[in-house]
Amino acid sequence: MKVKFLGAAKTVTGSCYVLETGGIRFAVDCGLHQGNREIESRNQDVTAYQPRKIDFFLLTHAHMDHSGLLPRMVRHGFSGKVYVTTATRDLLWIMLQDSAHIQEMEAEWANRKNARRGGKPVEPLYTQADAAAVMPMMQVIEYNQEFEPAPGLKVIYRDAGHILGSAFIEIWVTENGATSKMVFSGDLGRQDQLLVRDPSHVEDANYLFLESTYGDRDHKDLGSSLDEMAEAISFSYAHGEKVIIPAFAVERTQEVLYSLHMLSKAGKLPRDMPVYVDSPLAIRATEVFRKHPEYMEAEVKALIEAGEDPFSLPNLKFTLTADESRNINTTDGPAVVISASGMCNAGRVKHHLRHNLWRKGASVVFVGYQGQGTPGRKIVDGAKTVKLLGEDVQVAARIWTIGGFSAHAGQSQILGWLNHFKPNGMEVFLVHGENGAINTLAGLIRERFGFTVRTPEYLEECTLKPGAETAMVLHTERAMPRVDWNFILTDTESKFTMLKQRLDKAAERPWVEQVELRDRLLEVNKDLMEMISQM
The missing domain is CATH 3.60.15.10 (Ribonuclease Z/Hydroxyacylglutathione hydrolase-like)
Known part of the structure; x- marks a missing residue:
């Protein structure tokens, strides 16, 4: 075999x-x-x-x-x-x-x-x-x-x-x-x-x-994870900013909703704070969960059979369309935004991070595994900036990693x-x-x-x-094809040699064109320095 x-x-x-x-x-x-x-x-x-x-x-x-x-x-x-x-x-x-x-x-x-x-x-x-x-x-x-x-x-x-x-x-x-x-x-x-x-x-x-x-x-226990979730919400609510929760559409989003349901019942979720589920897939998946209580643990199954919806909240909003999603970021005030993808490498969550990651009063709450090379992993590992939708965004929001939801x-x-x-x-x-x-x-x-x-x-x-x-x-x-570092470095050095050889021609160009060339080279240097700092 x-x-x-x-x-x-x-x-x-x-x-x-x-x-x-x-x-x-x-x-x-x-x-x-x-x-x-x-x-x-x-x-x-x-x-x-x-x-x-x-x-x-x-x-x-x-x-x-x-x-x-x-x-x-x-x-x-x-x-x-x-x-x-x-x-x-x-x-x-x-x-x-x-x-x-x-x-x-x-x-x-x-x-x-x-x-x-x-x-x-x-x-x-x-x-x-x-x-x-x-x-x-x-x-x-x-x-x-x-x-x-x-x-x-x-x-x-x-x-x-x-x-x-x-x-x-x-x-x-x-x-x-x-x-x-x-x-x-x-x-x-x-x-x-x-x-x-x-x-x-x-x-x-x-x-x-x-x-x-x-x-x-090991993971943290569920009780402390719920407390951390409540703390993140309280922090951003007090600052009038949003809590962004990158979450996989299946299972993790439903767990987060159930957690917020419990926090709401315990009086730990502000009743005037909107909660958005901004993922069409997550919205449809939640309906599948409601359809299959037979797969769930006894307490949740009993809630559903008693007529209580464990995935509901007083101020819950489902956003299916792109326009509804965009409106979240044009609306002032605090909110909880649950959006996919869970590793921040695709989907609507990238837009929410671009609008909120640089805000000091905002929170980004990670509730799942972040794979190597993904934007989520870079944020969790302490990156000062991340590239989102082609734009370098400063990481100034408060970052939470809650392992108890895994x-x-x-x-x-x-x-x-x-x-x-x-x-x-x-x-x-x-x-x-x-x-x-x-x-x-x-x-x-x-x-x-x-x-x-x-x-x-x-x-x-x-x-x-x-x-x-x-x-x-x-x-x-x-x-795992071998990386030929000598070839790459030799090629890079030859290009810089060519650049030096052409500086006289650059100096002959109009001043406006010179500063444009300078800025492009500064961008190259910035990317190179960022790569060096990550090695």
């Missing part, structure tokens, strides 16, 4: 693992790669996936970093089944359409820009028609329901406690009369989340593919979940994490449980055979 890591290998996006066994080729998850330009370029290359040769997908949950490339697979020839839970299906219907709309709009924007420069046209990653084509392929699987997607394979979905409908997947593979068991954690939830139930447990496996997003730290298990909770496994020589593959988190968690797992722990790289392949040493093959040059 072979496994190839096509994403979430020492990163937290692009989750996809392609498995080959007994002439069957299938995949667990199919996520978008998100981050810097180099990481996102992986979305364009489908050769590693070979969509026409994938028989089916097993999907853990609806988040785009686990599902967002499905329409591209369809666009390039995938025609099999996609196994999902009911809630995942309902969420994907709106999420894939929204993602496709974004792809189309970004391609349209790029083409307008290219047309002005005489550049070549670009195509969207996929279209809304591609997203719609995924829906008939979905086959609903309920928790704890055993099924056989192909001969020699048995699969069960268990509640992962991460978001509505999320699952970890148990797979039994029979080859040459021998059966081995694999478990893919997907994104593992933490105990005592606001909305969804606690994750289920599993006791045995030969191979475990385990997420490690927070493998190096839908991921923290370090202690991952180890507690692992504690249910029997000590039977299981191999653990740590995925969906950055280097620091992976290495810290790997050391703790080896020390505490004695399991063999592997930390695969992007495009790495492994051959699994119970009782035999796992063989690993790494395609380093394709996965």
